[in-house]
Amino acid sequence: MIFGAILAALVLGGGLFLSLRTANLYSRLLRGDPDAIAEKPELARFAASVAKPVYDRRCASCHGADMKGDRSRGVPNLIDQDWLYGSGRPVEVERTILYGIRASLPRTWNLADMPAFGQANPYRRYKVAPLSPGQIKDVVEFVRVLERKPADPLMASRGGKIFADTGQCFDCHSTDGAGDSAIGAPNLVDDIWLYGDGSRQSVFNSIAHGHAGVCPAWSTVLKPGQVRALAIYISNLAKPGRSGTARATAASQQQGRPS
Amino acid sequence: MNVVDRPAGASVAEAPEAGAARVGSRWSQVNPTRSLLMMAAGAVLGLTIAGFGLFSARGTVTNTIPPEDVALVNNKPVLVSDFIAQIEAETGLPYSQTTPAQRRKVVNDMIREELFVQRGLELDFPASDPDTRSALVAAVEQQVAADVTSQQPTEKALRDYFNQHRSEYASDGDINLHELVLAGPVDAAAMAKAGAAVKALRAGAPLDKVMATYGLKESGRVSDGEEFYFAAKIHLGDKLFAVARTLPAGAVSDPQPAADGVHILSIISNHMPVMQTYEDAKEKVFFDYKKVEQAKLEAADEKYLRSKADIRLAKGFE
Numbered sequence: 001m002i003f004g005a006i007l008a009a010l011v012l013g014g015g016l017f018l019s020l021r022t023a024n025l026y027s028r029l030l031r032g033d034p035d036a037i038a039e040k041p042e043l044a045r046f047a048a049s050v051a052k053p054v055y056d057r058r059c060a061s062c063h064g065a066d067m068k069g070d071r072s073r074g075v076p077n078l079i080d081q082d083w084l085y086g087s088g089r090p091v092e093v094e095r096t097i098l099y100g101i102r103a104s105l106p107r108t109w110n111l112a113d114m115p116a117f118g119q120a121n122p123y124r125r126y127k128v129a130p131l132s133p134g135q136i137k138d139v140v141e142f143v144r145v146l147e148r149k150p151a152d153p154l155m156a157s158r159g160g161k162i163f164a165d166t167g168q169c170f171d172c173h174s175t176d177g178a179g180d181s182a183i184g185a186p187n188l189v190d191d192i193w194l195y196g197d198g199s200r201q202s203v204f205n206s207i208a209h210g211h212a213g214v215c216p217a218w219s220t221v222l223k224p225g226q227v228r229a230l231a232i233y234i235s236n237l238a239k240p241g242r243s244g245t246a247r248a249t250a251a252s253q254q255q256g257r258p259s
Numbered sequence: 260m261n262v263v264d265r266p267a268g269a270s271v272a273e274a275p276e277a278g279a280a281r282v283g284s285r286w287s288q289v290n291p292t293r294s295l296l297m298m299a300a301g302a303v304l305g306l307t308i309a310g311f312g313l314f315s316a317r318g319t320v321t322n323t324i325p326p327e328d329v330a331l332v333n334n335k336p337v338l339v340s341d342f343i344a345q346i347e348a349e350t351g352l353p354y355s356q357t358t359p360a361q362r363r364k365v366v367n368d369m370i371r372e373e374l375f376v377q378r379g380l381e382l383d384f385p386a387s388d389p390d391t392r393s394a395l396v397a398a399v400e401q402q403v404a405a406d407v408t409s410q411q412p413t414e415k416a417l418r419d420y421f422n423q424h425r426s427e428y429a430s431d432g433d434i435n436l437h438e439l440v441l442a443g444p445v446d447a448a449a450m451a452k453a454g455a456a457v458k459a460l461r462a463g464a465p466l467d468k469v470m471a472t473y474g475l476k477e478s479g480r481v482s483d484g485e486e487f488y489f490a491a492k493i494h495l496g497d498k499l500f501a502v503a504r505t506l507p508a509g510a511v512s513d514p515q516p517a518a519d520g521v522h523i524l525s526i527i528s529n530h531m532p533v534m535q536t537y538e539d540a541k542e543k544v545f546f547d548y549k550k551v552e553q554a555k556l557e558a559a560d561e562k563y564l565r566s567k568a569d570i571r572l573a574k575g576f577e
Binding site for chain 1: 325326327338339340341343344347353354355394397398401402404405410411431433483484485486487489490493541542543545546
């Protein structure tokens with residue numbers, strides 16, 4: 001009788017202890033600066049244990065179990081250290097998970113699309129003139145020059161003018177082709193491709209047909225603790241050994257801001 | 260409140276242990292007066308709490324702020340993640356580098372926003388403000404679509420869809436041509452002259468020479484080299500484009516009468532649209548498939564909402 005009571009007390013006590021500990025970890029995970037959590041191994045481990053099943057259930061169907069994405073559909077690789085939006089800090093990843101990309105929510109990332117220059121009306125947001133196949137081929141050669149790949153110099157020269165003028169490519173990809181992670185415009189000089197393999201035909205298709213990839217918003221589906229854990233998990237896997245704080249500092253220094 | 264009766268014959272000078280045991284046993288006995296009093300006290304307490312909750316503006320409140328929130332405004336949460344995004348957007352600094360004063364300001368701004376949103380709901384702005392209504396509709400659509408967006412269709416489902424909609428998957432056609440015009444009235448003489456020019460071109464005579472001989476000029480509408488079919492159609496017009504798209508590279512059209520003279524189309528290259536393979540069209544198939552699935556889900560959702568709603572149409576608007 002006494003033994004049974006002690007056992008029950010131990011089980012209840014153990015259960016209570018575990019519940020309180022989990023609640024405490026969730027609380028610290030949610031209240032702390034997300035960028036600093038990578039420096040706290042206990043919290044990072046806890047985040048990974050929460051995030052892995054969520055990733056497998058919700059994200060792996062598109063980004064793949066290996067997190068390498070799918071370039072045939074423009075699904076980004078999450079572990080290549082190249083970020084379409086932001087610099088991969090947990091805070092930024094968290095925002096993408098919560099509100100998605102072009103997900104019809106006011107807070108979603110939705111500032112620009114890749115126009116379809118091979119169509120009569122290439123862009124839904126404002127007026128952009130279509131390009132002819134020849135002009136698109138010229139721009140393709142210019143993009144190859146940006147990547148330091150062999151290219152036709154005459155075509156590239158014409159393409160450069162289109163890039164900086166009529167095509168308005170510079171507006172998103174910036175004049176040096178380095179992209180703009182504030183609006184999700186890919187870097188064109190790093191040989192990392194979101195769509196296709198970077199071949200002439202693949203780049204031609206992107207320019208002619210355009211792109212507007214979508215990532216769903218999870219704010220109404222996942223719990224805040226799951227979202228935070230997922231953001232930290234993905235951010236840590238993408239850039240192991242470098243904390244979000246370090247990345248934040250580097251990012252602000254890059255932009256000439258005080259750190 | 261003394262509801263314990265002393266038993267007859269009990270001595271005041273009894274031992275303390277015996278007295279305590281007796282009191283315990285008395286508390287375990289049913290006492291109607293005590294029961295009624297406790298029930299009344301419970302009812303008063305319950306009514307007091309309910310009354311406070313019902314008649315105070317703040318309603319039921321909690322003193323515990325969940326860890327995912329920076330604040331609760333009338334029990335509506337202000338998320339930590341939104342707060343961090345907001346402060347980073349306002350200051351341009353990573354959260355770790357923001358000052359307590361900046362944080363306080365942003366929290367206050369967000370509380371203000373929440374208060375105004377709540378007031379907006381009280382004033383029923385969603386009933387009249389188009390932006391609010393659009394945002395609500397978009398949010399519901401997005402929620403409905405979330406499952407479709409996040410689910411990966413099977414390869415078989417995609418292939419089946421592709422096979423059912425094969426005609427929609429073709430490469431873009433593009434064409435490069437000369438459009439020559441024999442300007443002037445379109446009469447028998449003009450048609451005969453244009454016919455002779457066509458004959459010469461088909462025989463392999465140089466374009467410049469034929470143009471000079473027969474007085475032809477480039478229209479200038481398609482002089483930029485290759486054009487996608489849509490652009491050529493806009494430039495040539497439907498009738499001439501219908502002629503041009505069927506001609507292979509090197510072909511010359513028959514004379515085509517038009518309002519400004521007789522036109523001749525000399526085709527340099529014509530890449531007609533070709534049916535794509537599943538592999539080539541995979542990306543588009545994927546997005547089209549998802550679009551259709553999303554539309555189905557939205558339609559089902561709307562049907563459900565309509566079935567649950569009480570909708571009455573005025574006469575004349577059925």
